[in-house]
Amino acid sequence: MDWLTVNVVTPDGLVYDHRATIVVAKTTDGEIGILPKHAPIIVPLAIDEVRVKRTDSETHVDWIAVNGGIMEVRDNVISIIADSAERERDIDVSRAERAKQRAERMIEKAKENANKDDLRRATVALHRAINRINVSKHT
Structure with a gap:
């Protein structure tokens, strides 16, 4: 095989x-x-x-x-x-872009509040959004 x-x-x-x-x-x-x-x-x-x-x-x-x-x-x-x-082919790029922007705002807010848990969650959300955007470019 x-x-x-x-x-x-x-x-x-x-x-x-x-x-x-x-x-x-x-x-x-x-x-x-x-x-x-x-x-x-x-x-x-x-x-x-x-x-x-x-x-x-x-x-x-x-x-x-x-x-x-x-x-x-x-x-x-x-x-x-x-x-x-x-x-x-299934990635909604505009939705991924909005998720990226939302995550970036969450990161800034978490940094201002010195909230490590929120910062970690927002960083993961940003990484996921960027991954989806990068993969969508391969179509």
Whole structure:
């Protein structure tokens, strides 16, 4: 078997289901590339993009904005269980831009109030919004 089955699932359901020749994702420890016949592994994912080179195209790559979660690789199946995830074609860029602006305002307010918890939440929200905006540019 020279391909992988890639599934991305969120609490809202299945986001992605295709065959691939390679998957590249960012874990909390750095970037990882998965090829067919990869050893079994479970890794936590960072808020970042996942790149999937599909088997039905020599050059096409699907981009998925993943906002945390885990990735399990076993028997040529990659299962990504994410807090939330969106394919590049499904991202509402204007909504992501508004979320970015809102997060930036929240960061400023949290800094003024010296509230570390609010600052941490706002920083995560900003990172998610920027990730979605970056992935949307790959369409």
